[in-house]
Amino acid sequence: MTTTDSPSPYEGFDRQFIGGEWRVGSSSHVIEDINPYDGSIITRVQGASANDVEDAYQAALKAQPEWAATPPRERASIMARAAAITLARREEIVAASIQEAGCVRTVAEFLWQLAWSILDASASYPSRVTGQIVPTESITEESLIYRKPVGVIAVISPWNAPINLTMRSLAPALALGNAVVLKPAGDTPVTGGLFHARIFEEAGLPKGVLSVVIGASDEIGDPVVENDAAALVSFTGSTDVGRSLFAKVGGSKRIKRLGLELGGNAPFVVLDDADLDAAAHALVVSRFMHQGQICMSANRAIVDETVFDAFVERVTERARALAPGDPMDAATVIGPIINRHQVEGIIAKINQAKADGARAVLEGPVSGTQGNIIPPHIFVDVEPSYAIAREESFGPLLPMLKARDEAHALALANDTEFGLSASVFTGDLDRGKQFMLKVESGMGHVNGICVADSEYAAYGGEKNSGLGRFNAEWVIGEFTRPHWITVQRGEDRLPF
Template sequence: MTTKAKVFEGVNKQFIGGKWKEGTSGKVATIEDPFDNSEFAKVVLASKEDVDEAYNSAKRAQKKWAITSKEEKVDVLERAIRIMEENKKEIVDIIAREAGGTVLKGNLEVQLTLDIMNEAKTFPHRMEPKTEPSAIPGKENRIYRFPIGVMSVISPFNFPLNLSMRSVVTAIAAGNAVVHKPALQTAITGGGVIAKVFELAGLPAGVFNLIITSSSETGDYFVEHPIPKFISFTGSTEVGRHIGSLAGKHLKRVALELGGNSPFVVLKDADVDQAVNAAIFGKFVHQGQICMIVNRILVHRDIYDEFAEKFTKRASELPYGDPKDSKNIIGPIANEKQIETIMGLIETAKKEGALVSLEGKRAGNVITPFVFTNVTNDMTIAQSEIFGPLATLIPFDSDEEGIQLANDTEYGLSSAIFTSDLARGEEFAKQVESGMTHVNDQTVNDEPTVPFGGVKDSGIGRFGGEWVLDEFTTMKWISVQKEDRVFPF
C-alpha cells in the first residue's frame, strides 16, 4: 500500500515573489507542539530586507493582478479551494501538532476557511461599476470599485488558518496583493499552508507573500513600511491599539479585530438544558482560546442553581488530553506564558471570593475545566479576557440588571441571550453593546456573508461578505456630463 505524499512539507520558509527561501536574519526559531513541547519545525526568521523584498514583489505583481480577468481570478480561487478540500486531513493534523487544536476544532477551522474562500470567489464578479442618478441635467454618476493595492495581514495563533485566510483570500479576490505575517508560534498553519495552497493553485508570483519573523527582528517596520496602504490585524487589544496608532500616523486604513469578554445571558424563561448545551460548547471549544468565547455566564437567579449544577456536571465530564486523539475535547494551552496567566487568574479568583464549583487541574500543558460560581462582575476573572477553560457564573435578578452586567466591560465583540420569547430576546439583543449578539445560541459564531466585528475595545472594521469587500477596496466617483451644462455665471 502506498502512502500519499505530504503536500505541506518544506513550508517552514519565507515565500516571496513566488519562491521559497530562508530568512536572512540568521536567527532560527523553533516551533513546538504545545501538547508535549516536542519540536514541530524550525524557521530561519525574516529580516527587514526580506520585508522590503516582499513588499516590492507585491507592488509589482498587484498592478497586473488587478487587471486580470474575473474569470482567471475565479479559476485560481476555485483551484485553491479544491486543494484545501483534497488535503483536509493533512491540514487538520498540522493544526493539532502546531496549534494544539483538537480534531473537532481542526475540522471546524478548515470548514470555516473553505466557507470564506467560497464567498471570496464571488468578489471578482462583484467589482462591477454602478450608475447612480444625478440632480444635474445630462450628468451620469458612475461609481467604480478598485483594489486598494498592497495590504498587510497580521494574524494570531489561536485560529491561525481561518483568521489568516479571511483577510488574505478576500483581499486577493478583490484584486489586492498581500504580504502576510502570521504568529510565529503557528507560522506553518497560518502561513506556510496558505502559501503552498496558492502556489499549487497557480496564483501569480508576488500576489501573496509570506514573512515569518518575530517582533524583535522587524519591530514596527512591517506596519510602517511605505508600500502597504491597509493593515488587517487580528489579535490583542493592546497590540491593536499600537498598530492603529502607527497606521494612523501614516494615514493607512485598518481593520482591527481585537479582544473580547463575551457575555452569555440566560433569562428566567430559558430552556436550561439547551442553554447548558450551548454554554458548554461556547466556553470550552479550543480550550477557551477564542476571542469570542463565552467569557461570562450571566444567569437569572431563579434558575441559577439548576444551571450551575448541570453546567458543572457537564464540564467535569469533558475528555481531555492529546488533541490528536479524536475523543478529546480539551487540548493544550498554547504556551507556558498563557498557562501562567490562567493559573494566576484561578488563584486571584479564589482570593477575591469566587466559589469553586469545579476544581480543575494542570495536566502537563493541559488545563482541565474550572467552574467558578457566585462570581461578581467586578472580580478580576469577570473583567479579564481569560483565553482558557475557566467558566464564571454570575447571578442577576432582572432583565435590566442582566443588560447592565453584560455591558459592564471595555469589550464588545460577541454575546448571546437565551430565552423562550424570541421577540423579547431580539429586543434584549439590541441593547447589548457588542458587534454581534446571538439569540438562543452561543457566542462563537462566524459566517462568511454577515458583518463580523466588534465595538468598544474589541476593534474597528467588519469582515464578511459585502462588508469586507467595502473594507478592502476603494470607491471612485466618475461623473460624465453627456450634454452641455448651464452654469450660473
C-alpha cells in the first residue's frame, strides 16, 4: 500500500480533545511526553482533571444517541475516510511511533499496518450488525432480538503499541454506534490518543462522539472508570490493574461491562522433531521484537531436553547479532525501553534470576543509561518456580526451560496463571495442532511466532490474561448488546 499524497503534518498535540473541541486541561499537573531514547520533550500537555473527564462524558451522552441512529452507510463512510487518512499519513504515524514509543522501524510499520487493518475492517461493521427472529411457544407472539450499541465506552490503552492497541478498541466501538471517552497512557499521549482524535476529526466524526483525556492516572484514572455514563470499560494493560477494575466497576453506582486484555506468559515450545533453525529464528523474533514489550511475546522457551543444547546455541547466536541503538536508524533491532522505571524493573528481574540460580548465556550492559537500552539476556538452568519463568518480564529477557518429553512440555506450558498466546514447533503439523489444542491459551500457533493478530480472527486470552475478544464478529458481540422484544398479535394466555 502506497500513497502519493503528502498531507501537512498534524499539530496541536499540547491540548485535550473534549467534546469535539481542542482545549487546555484544567489540572495543575503537566504531562511531559518524553522520547525514550534521547530524552527530548516531544510535547507537554496540561493534564485533564476530573471536571474535564465529566465534560467528556456529558458530551458523549449527548452525542451518542444521534450517532447510533446515523444510517450504517454513513458510519461506514466515516470509518473508510479514517482508514484512508491513516493510509495517507503512514510515514507520519510510523515516525511518531518511533519517537514516542521507542519502536524500531520494522515494529512501527507493523503497528501501523495493524491499526490501518482494524480501521479498514471496521468500515464493514455497521452493516454486519443483525438481529434475529427467535422461536416462541405462542402462536400469537412474535419474538425478536435486536442488537444495539452498548452506549458510552471508556477505552484505556497502554504505551507499548499505542497506535494499534488504541485503534483496536476505538474503531469498532465507534463503527458500531457507541461514543468513546479515551484515556491513553501518559508515556504515549500522541500515538495513543491525540493522533486518533485528529484522524477522526478529519474524517468527519460528529462532535462529542469521541473525547481524549490526557492526565495522571492517580488524578483521572478513577473518574474515567467509575463515571456512571460509561456502560463498558475496555482496558488493555497489566493483570494487576485489570484485577483492580473489578472492584471499581462493581462499586460504582452503575455496574459496567468489562473488556480486559491483560498480561501474558507465552510459552514457546520446541518438540524433539522441530526444525531448530526455523524455531530459533521464530523465537528470537517472538521474544525480542520491540524489546519484549509486547503482551504476546514469547516469555519463556520450553525445549525438549534431547535438542536443548543445540537449540540454545542457535538462539544465542541469533540474539547476539541483534543490533541495539537509536530506533531512528533502520539497522537497529533493539530499541529503548519506554522509561527509566521500566528499565529499573527489568534490571531487578535480571538480578533476581541470577540470585535464584539461573545462568546467563547471553547478557550485556544493564544500566540502561545509554538511551534506555538493555541488550538481550538469555538464561538457562531455569526452574519453573523461578520468578523469571512465572512473571511477565516485558523486556528483552529469555528464560529457557528443559522438558523431559512432550507431556512434560505441555505441563510446563500450562503451569502459569496467564493464557494469552503460545507457540509450538514440530516437524509433524498434526502433532503440533493436537498439542496446541491442549494449551490453555486464547491463541496458539503451530510453527509460527507468538506475536500475531488478524482482523479476521478472535484475539484475546484465557485465565488471568483477560476477558472478551477483539476483531470481526467477536468484537461486534462485545461492543453491542442484545435487546429482546416480544409483540403479542393476539390474546395472550395469562396465568390468572
